[in-house]
């Protein structure tokens with residue numbers, strides 16, 4: 001719905017800027033327009049109004065500036081600012097860029113977003129991204145479907161594919177365990193992996209899994225997740241081979257510059273020269 005009352009930019013606009021309402025009336029337009037704007041939103045005012053009065057910081061000033069934009073622009077800024085890695089200032093810059101750019105640029109972006117949301121989903125077997133029910137890797141006859149490499153995200157799969165050294169199939173967890181953030185096994189595709197190991201029929205080509213390679217990132221969460229998975233897989237398939245990707249010295253670096261943890265990994269993961 002378009003903004004019907006340009007004299008009251010604060011409390012009126014679309015739903016996306018409602019939480020910002022109380023800040024503007026108090027500091028900027030409230031006094032000039034009338035005393036009412038704070039009234040219609042008692043919940044919001046109670047929740048954040050005090051902070052606005054107390055002494056707004058940079059964030060408050062940014063919000064105030066956003067509110068000065070016409071409703072649709074403010075909404076675009078709000079939506080962009082919700083994306084990971086995009087702060088309020090960057091969101092504003094992007095929105096203004098789109099506003100200034102030829103119409104086709106914005107339309108192409110909008111169409112791309114719509115297409116991604118409507119046409120791309122997760123593979124029914126490995127949870128990688130695909131435009132089909134099952135992804136190309138899962139159904140490929142050129143891949144060894146008996147070896148499953150577990151990664152955290154689709155981008156990890158792409159990195160491994162770009163290296164071109166792996167000929168098995170994958171399983172994408174879509175994250176890693178993080179008890180601090182409340183992310184348990186249920187939030188990931190752990191049970192799908194267990195099903196694949198337990199029942200060959202759960203795999204795209206109904207081939208039994210002989211080995212699971214844990215390719216999680218060498219972070220605290222990644223290590224914790226790998227440990228959990230190894231235990232869980234051993235539980236359901238005692239004979240299954242479970243390995244993890246090697247880690248150690250990065251090619252091209254020297255011993256003196258790598259961290260102690262990397263050196264320790266490199267020593268314990270050493271390989272025979274033959």
Ligand SMILES: [Zn+2]
Pocket residue numbers: 123124125126127128134135136137138
């Ligand atoms: Zn797949």
